[in-house]
Amino acid sequence: MEKKEKFIRNKEKSIQLIRFIVQTLFALLCIWIGIEFSQFIKFLETNGTAGSGYRPPGVEGFLPISSLMSLYYFLQSGIIHPVHPAGFFIFIAIVGMSLVFRKSFCSWLCPIGFLSELVGDFGDKITRKIFKRRIKIWKYLDYFLRSLKYLLLAFFTFSIFSMSEIALAYFLGGDYNIMSDVKMYYFFANISQTAFIVIGVLFLLSIIYRNFWCRYLCPYGAFLGLLGFLSPTRIKRNTSTCIDCGLCAKACPSFIKVDKVITVNSDECTSCMNCIDACPVENTLELKYIASEKKINKKLVALGVVIIFLAITGLGMITGNWQNKVPKDVYIKLNKNVNSIGHPMSSEDIKKLNEESERKAK
Ligand code: SF4
Ligand code: SF4
Numbered sequence: 001m002e003k004k005e006k007f008i009r010n011k012e013k014s015i016q017l018i019r020f021i022v023q024t025l026f027a028l029l030c031i032w033i034g035i036e037f038s039q040f041i042k043f044l045e046t047n048g049t050a051g052s053g054y055r056p057p058g059v060e061g062f063l064p065i066s067s068l069m070s071l072y073y074f075l076q077s078g079i080i081h082p083v084h085p086a087g088f089f090i091f092i093a094i095v096g097m098s099l100v101f102r103k104s105f106c107s108w109l110c111p112i113g114f115l116s117e118l119v120g121d122f123g124d125k126i127t128r129k130i131f132k133r134r135i136k137i138w139k140y141l142d143y144f145l146r147s148l149k150y151l152l153l154a155f156f157t158f159s160i161f162s163m164s165e166i167a168l169a170y171f172l173g174g175d176y177n178i179m180s181d182v183k184m185y186y187f188f189a190n191i192s193q194t195a196f197i198v199i200g201v202l203f204l205l206s207i208i209y210r211n212f213w214c215r216y217l218c219p220y221g222a223f224l225g226l227l228g229f230l231s232p233t234r235i236k237r238n239t240s241t242c243i244d245c246g247l248c249a250k251a252c253p254s255f256i257k258v259d260k261v262i263t264v265n266s267d268e269c270t271s272c273m274n275c276i277d278a279c280p281v282e283n284t285l286e287l288k289y290i291a292s293e294k295k296i297n298k299k300l301v302a303l304g305v306v307i308i309f310l311a312i313t314g315l316g317m318i319t320g321n322w323q324n325k326v327p328k329d330v331y332i333k334l335n336k337n338v339n340s341i342g343h344p345m346s347s348e349d350i351k352k353l354n355e356e357s358e359r360k361a362k
Contacts, residue, residue, distance in 0.1 A: 060087030
């Protein structure tokens with residue numbers, strides 16, 4: 001602090017309230033989708049005599065693996081697969097947000113990220129009271145644990161990208177994929193003791209250690225973190241005005257040493273802008289375009305994230321690729337034996353379909 005005792009105080013308004021509002025609205029939307037989907041399940045269970053026949057397409061946002069397969073199928077065939085078209089557009093919207101504002105989905109929209117943040121704030125207060133600081137895992141153990149989400153991501157992407165167009169079409173059009181959202185509903189509605197314990201442990205770990213799930217295990221976040229490297233925006237620190245107070249690093253939920261770098265290049269940066277809001281010096285920590293070094297207004301990030309999401313999902317709606325075309329009676333029929341619908345393809349099946357695809361291509 002000695003080198004620059006006098007500085008111009010940062011009077012810029014914090015963006016955190018707006019971020020909290022956006023996160024809350026999106027979480028409420030997800031809850032609403034959950035309620036509507038439970039009514040649809042009731043409709044299936046009662047052969048259409050109760051509940052609601054409306055299946056909310058937004059539920060497909062919770063099927064990222066199916067959506068990634070749809071995207072890869074689209075890249076190969078030029079066709080948007082009709083089983084979970086909304087999932088395809090939601091996935092592209094999230095990818096789009098990450099390409100512009102790094103891993104912003106995690107800190108602006110993701111309901112799991114939001115919950116992690118809330119319990120992490122609560123946990124921080126407790127650990128700061130007891131230990132006078134946040135708990136931080138030993139550096140090398142942290143590197144090892146962070147690699148787990150990349151291993152999971154590598155497993156999923158390798159499995160998907162090794163599938164031919166025919167194999168993808170077979171999977172995407174199969175009963176397992178059609179019912180994947182219903183199966184997910186039953187997984188949580190009739191949660192097994194083991195799954196309950198695992199989720200409970202992850203929840204507790206997220207209280208003790210901020211963003212435990214997001215930082216170490218979420219393959220979706222890993223994917224978005226990698227995409228973030230392509231983003232034209234970065235948090236930048238002006239070393240000539242910085243007073244080395246370290247408040248930015250202290251505020252960063254991703255444990256990034258913002259006070260030690262000029263440009264934040266970490267895959268863990270979610271563009272939450274907590275660091276910028278914590279910085280006490282004017283024009284010292286800013287979100288900038290890499291190429292022009294031009295400062296980006298914080299409100300533009302809020303607006304940008306929401307607009308990208310609404311524009312791309314809206315495109316799905318206006319082009320008629322939102323509601324899937326699976327008839328309700330097919331859903332009712334499949335739901336009768338939903339527990340016996342298993343994954344349709346072994347690696348041997350995929351190999352055979354890939355070979356068939358190669359034969360056709362020749
Ligand atoms: S570096 Fe700043 S914007 Fe990035 S995660 Fe940390 S606090 Fe958020
Ligand atoms: S950039 Fe970080 S260390 Fe420098 S003045 Fe701002 S908060 Fe303090």
